Amino acid sequence: MFRNVYWKTLYDQRRGLGAWSIAIFVLVGLESALWPSIRNMPDLKDLYAKMPEELGKLFDLDAMSTGPGFLNAELFTLMLPVLFLVYGIGHGARSLAGEEEDGTLDLLLVMPITGARIVLQKALALLTCVVTLGVTLFVATTTMSLIFDVGISAGQAASGSLAMVLLGSEYGALALAAGAVLGRRSLATGIASAAAAGAYVLYAAGLMIESVEPWRPLSPFDQALTGGPLGAGLPAAYLWLVGGAVLLTLIAMPALDGRDIAAHN
Amino acid sequence: MDTAIRTRELSKQFRSHAALRRLNLEVPRGSVFGYLGPNGAGKTTTIRILAGLISPTTGGAEVLGFDVVDRCEEVQRRIGYLPGEFAAYPDLSGAQYLRYMAYLRGGVDWSEVERLAKRFDLDLAKRFKTLSHGNKQKIGIIQAFMHRPDLLILDEPTSGLDPLMQREFLALLRETRDDGRTVFLSSHILSDVEAVADTVAILRSGELVVTKSVDELRERALRRLELTFAGPAPIEVLRQADGVQEITVDGDTAHVEVAGSTASLLQAAAPHQIVNVVSHEVDLEAIFLDYYTARS
Structure with missing residues (x-):
């Protein structure tokens, strides 16, 4: 497990990943278990129709009378994105800025491997962890759908899970890059969280305010959530998320070799 | 290289x-x-x-x-x-x-x-x-x-x-x-x-x-010697010796600080009936502290 930075980082994450996976499983299970009783509620459509129009758009309430629509509204448009963001940003900020603050980065950098390679391996480890959570989400969604008859196909669950992975990876990569450039974990967390909050505001405002609407596709939330994310298929907008994460990693790669590393006190 | x-x-x-x-x-x-x-x-x-x-x-x-x-x-x-x-x-x-x-x-x-x-x-x-x-x-x-x-x-x-x-x-x-x-x-x-x-x-x-x-530092270090004479310490003679920086007298005993070799001092003192010579360890710490705090 200690052959390189990649495996060592995965080793560090083993317990955290386990806990997050359980949490995702439980969350999806609980929500899915509600579906049979929701579906059987009379006047469900009337109830949604009474909700404010904006809320209907934000959570796609029109589609809520179907199983995938229900889970999209309840989990995949806010709760799960937030969970994946929290995990991705936390992991990304800890990756390099955390090691620098703890004083352990010094000795990694004094080893005869380049800073760029350390950054790349850290980024790949982050991606692996987020993908692991995505796979967990996929398994949880398909299993629970079968148990509670939610009616979500494997393809739908896959696109929903992929959207979460892409969102978590992009903001995780942002936190990692900010940490690599600035060397401070709190700052990296702050920047990535603020960027995510800003993107969400743009997404939400774009849904509700007509003049903001044209700008909405710029928001990673729009790229990830539009048309689903459960059952969205493989929209081209996902490429923006992939490109964003790759670009941020490329920006981070030369950062460690190009600046002074703070002495640990 | x-x-x-x-x-x-x-x-x-x-x-x-x-x-x-x-x-x-x-x-x-x-x-x-x-x-x-x-x-x-x-x-x-x-x-x-x-x-x-x-x-x-x-x-x-x-x-x-x-x-x-x-x-x-x-x-x-x-x-x-x-x-x-x-x-x-x-x-x-x-x-x-x-x-x-x-x-x-x-x-x-x-x-x-x-x-x-x-x-x-x-x-x-x-x-x-x-x-x-x-x-x-x-x-x-x-x-x-x-x-x-x-x-x-x-x-x-x-x-x-x-x-x-x-x-x-x-x-x-x-x-x-x-x-x-x-x-x-x-x-x-x-x-x-x-x-x-x-x-x-x-x-x-x-x-x-x-x-x-x-x-080299040791050589340049100040050594402290205590010279005890049978009679009063011959301060003026001692002062003439090479490297002597400071002398204080306590009865028949002279406390001398010498930079570098003590040969000249001992030569000068020898004819004056030395009873005892005590040499203190070279104190490098004092030199270091000197360099640490010196103004220039």
Whole structure:
């Protein structure tokens, strides 16, 4: 497990990943278990129709009378994105800025491997962890759908899970890059969280305010959530998320070799 | 190439603070080089530049013939480095941490790690966070020595070690030198440096104050002698002798401070019926402190 930075980082994450996976499983299970009783509620459509129009758009309430629509509204448009963001940003900020603050980065950098390679391996480890959570989400969604008859196909669950992975990876990569450039974990967390909050505001405002609407596709939330994310298929907008994460990693790669590393006190 | 480290007008500026000013340093191969100075003098800054963790503002440095900025990897392949505040991963055992470092470095003979651990009486199975400060430091020391590097750059290495381990560590430094390898040792513990260093450099406020061999420093050191005479001490005669700096008289005994050789003083005193001569150890600490605090 200690052959390189990649495996060592995965080793560090083993317990955290386990806990997050359980949490995702439980969350999806609980929500899915509600579906049979929701579906059987009379006047469900009337109830949604009474909700404010904006809320209907934000959570796609029109589609809520179907199983995938229900889970999209309840989990995949806010709760799960937030969970994946929290995990991705936390992991990304800890990756390099955390090691620098703890004083352990010094000795990694004094080893005869380049800073760029350390950054790349850290980024790949982050991606692996987020993908692991995505796979967990996929398994949880398909299993629970079968148990509670939610009616979500494997393809739908896959696109929903992929959207979460892409969102978590992009903001995780942002936190990692900010940490690599600035060397401070709190700052990296702050920047990535603020960027995510800003993107969400743009997404939400774009849904509700007509003049903001044209700008909405710029928001990673729009790229990830539009048309689903459960059952969205493989929209081209996902490429923006992939490109964003790759670009941020490329920006981070030369950062460690190009600046002074703070002495640990 | 007989120089392990060479710096040319090496300077480092942190915002408005000049941490290092035009440092010119030459560390001969196969020696133990003591790098002394009070806290904040720029020792750690120098070391972090040599290790490739920070870049010089102006000037440059070569380590084992390689430029520390342009040929950083080559330098890092050949050095062992111990940071001033050594930190490892709290949840890893000593063995896990050292395996990780050994893999990253490549080419480490694991039996060397075990040999060092045994020598320093360290249990490698314990988690880092459960170790005492001194035992944590031992992991750092092993990490720096395990690949038998040509040059060791050690920032305050004896911090936290008990006297027994300190002695063992100093012995390790001597063996390393006898092996033809070089040790660059920063410290503010004068006795450590005095015990192992061949040459010392003293740094104050980012500037090099002096570089000298320890023997040379000893020679120039002030010696204190107590000369007791059968009758009143012949102060005027003693004062004429070479190197005499100061004389105080206490009855028949003269307390004399001499710089360098005491031969002339003893010659001058001999005809005056000396009853007893007491010579005090050369006190290098006093010299160091002198350099630390001197105005110019």
